[in-house]
Amino acid sequence: MTQKHKQKSPRWLLFFYSVPSKPVSSRMRIWRKLAKAGAVQLKGAVYILPFNEEHHEFLQWLVSEIVGMKGDAAVVSILKIDTMQDAEIVALFDQQRASEYKILQKSFDDLGRRLSSIQKGAKPQNVKGISDQLAKLQKEFEAIRRIDFFSSKEGTALDEKIRRTHADLKSVSGQGTKQERPAVMTSKSSADYQNRTWVTRKKPFIDRMASAWLISRFIDRNAAFDFIDEKDINAIDKGFVTFDIRGGEFTHSGDMCTFETIMKSFGLRDKPLKKMAEIIHDLDMKDDKFGAAEARGLEDILEGIRKTAKNDRDALEKGVNVFEMLYASKS
Structure with missing residues (x-):
C-alpha cells in the first residue's frame, strides 16, 4: 500500500558554472548578470536565488549563454541545503543588499546635508542639480529594492530617508512653502x-x-x-x-x-x-x-x-x- 505525499515546491535555485579563463570579459558579463538578478555567491562559482519561475527562466537562459562560450553550467531546484538553515541563507541575501544600500546611503546623506544647509539659510545652491541627483539615486535605490527579496531592514530605513529627502527638496524648491490644510472628510461605510x-x-x-x-x-x-x-x-x-x-x-x-x-x-x-x-x-x-x-x-x-x-x-x-x-x- 502506497501513501501519497504532497510534493513540496522548491525553495531555492542553485546555479553552477565554469567558463574559459579568456576572454575575461565573458566571465565578467556572467558575473554582472548574476549580480543584477540579485544572486548571492555561496562558494566559488556556485550562486543561489530564491525559487520563482522568473529566476528559473533567467538561469536557464544563462546556461545556454555559457554553453555558447564553451563553458559548463547547470541549474538545480532544491527544497533546502542540508548544511544551512533557511534563515542563514536569507541573512546572506540581506547582508549583500545591506552592503549595496550602504554605498547609496552616503550619497543620500550628502544630499541631506546640502538641503539642510539651504533650510538653515546658507547660500542658495543649485536646487535643480540636487533634484536631478536625487532622481538618479532614486533609480539606483529602486534597482536594489527589486532584488531585496526579503525586505531587509536597511532597505526599509533608507526608503524612509529618501521620503524625507523628497520632502526637504520640495520645501526648499518653493513647492512646499505654502502648507496645504489637511483635508477634512467624513468617514463612510x-x-x-x-x-x-x-x-x-x-x-x-x-x-x-x-x-x-x-x-x-x-x-x-x-x-x-x-x-x-x-x-x-x-x-x-x-x-x-x-x-x-x-x-x-x-x-x-x-x-x-x-x-x-x-x-x-x-x-x-x-x-x-x-x-x-x-x-x-x-x-x-x-x-x-x-x-x-x-x-x-x-x-x-x-x-x-x-x-x-x-x-x-x-x-x-x-x-x-x-x-x-x-x-x-x-x-
Missing part, C-alpha cells in the same frame, strides 16, 4: 454604498481606472459604472455616486488624488493599497511626492489601453484588470 451606479468623467484614465478598481474590489462588489461630461453632474439621478469629477462626492481633496480620498473615506489601510496609492498619486498629481519608480511603466500601459479601447467602458474594464495585477504584485 461600505454598507451604505452597495449595488450602486458610480459615475465619473468620460475618457477614463489613471485615477478613474484605479478608483473604479478600488470601488469594485473593496467597497461595492456589484458596482456599475457610467460616464458623463463634467457639465452634466447636476443632471444625474440622486442615487448615483460621483467620483473623480469636479463637485463629485469622492474626488481630489487637499493634495490627495481621488484614489487616496476613497481609501481614507472608507478607512482602507491595506499595505499593498498604500503602495499603489503612492504610484497613482505620483502619476495623477505629477508632483513626484513619493518618487514611485513604477509610475512611468504603468502610465505607458494605461496610455496603450486608452488608445486601443473601443469605448470608455472597455477602457475602464481593461484598466481595472491592470490594477488587479498591480495589487497582486504588491501583495
Whole structure:
C-alpha cells in the first residue's frame, strides 16, 4: 500500500558554472548578470536565488549563454541545503543588499546635508542639480529594492530617508512653502454604498481606472459604472455616486488624488493599497511626492489601453484588470 505525499515546491535555485579563463570579459558579463538578478555567491562559482519561475527562466537562459562560450553550467531546484538553515541563507541575501544600500546611503546623506544647509539659510545652491541627483539615486535605490527579496531592514530605513529627502527638496524648491490644510472628510461605510451606479468623467484614465478598481474590489462588489461630461453632474439621478469629477462626492481633496480620498473615506489601510496609492498619486498629481519608480511603466500601459479601447467602458474594464495585477504584485 502506497501513501501519497504532497510534493513540496522548491525553495531555492542553485546555479553552477565554469567558463574559459579568456576572454575575461565573458566571465565578467556572467558575473554582472548574476549580480543584477540579485544572486548571492555561496562558494566559488556556485550562486543561489530564491525559487520563482522568473529566476528559473533567467538561469536557464544563462546556461545556454555559457554553453555558447564553451563553458559548463547547470541549474538545480532544491527544497533546502542540508548544511544551512533557511534563515542563514536569507541573512546572506540581506547582508549583500545591506552592503549595496550602504554605498547609496552616503550619497543620500550628502544630499541631506546640502538641503539642510539651504533650510538653515546658507547660500542658495543649485536646487535643480540636487533634484536631478536625487532622481538618479532614486533609480539606483529602486534597482536594489527589486532584488531585496526579503525586505531587509536597511532597505526599509533608507526608503524612509529618501521620503524625507523628497520632502526637504520640495520645501526648499518653493513647492512646499505654502502648507496645504489637511483635508477634512467624513468617514463612510461600505454598507451604505452597495449595488450602486458610480459615475465619473468620460475618457477614463489613471485615477478613474484605479478608483473604479478600488470601488469594485473593496467597497461595492456589484458596482456599475457610467460616464458623463463634467457639465452634466447636476443632471444625474440622486442615487448615483460621483467620483473623480469636479463637485463629485469622492474626488481630489487637499493634495490627495481621488484614489487616496476613497481609501481614507472608507478607512482602507491595506499595505499593498498604500503602495499603489503612492504610484497613482505620483502619476495623477505629477508632483513626484513619493518618487514611485513604477509610475512611468504603468502610465505607458494605461496610455496603450486608452488608445486601443473601443469605448470608455472597455477602457475602464481593461484598466481595472491592470490594477488587479498591480495589487497582486504588491501583495
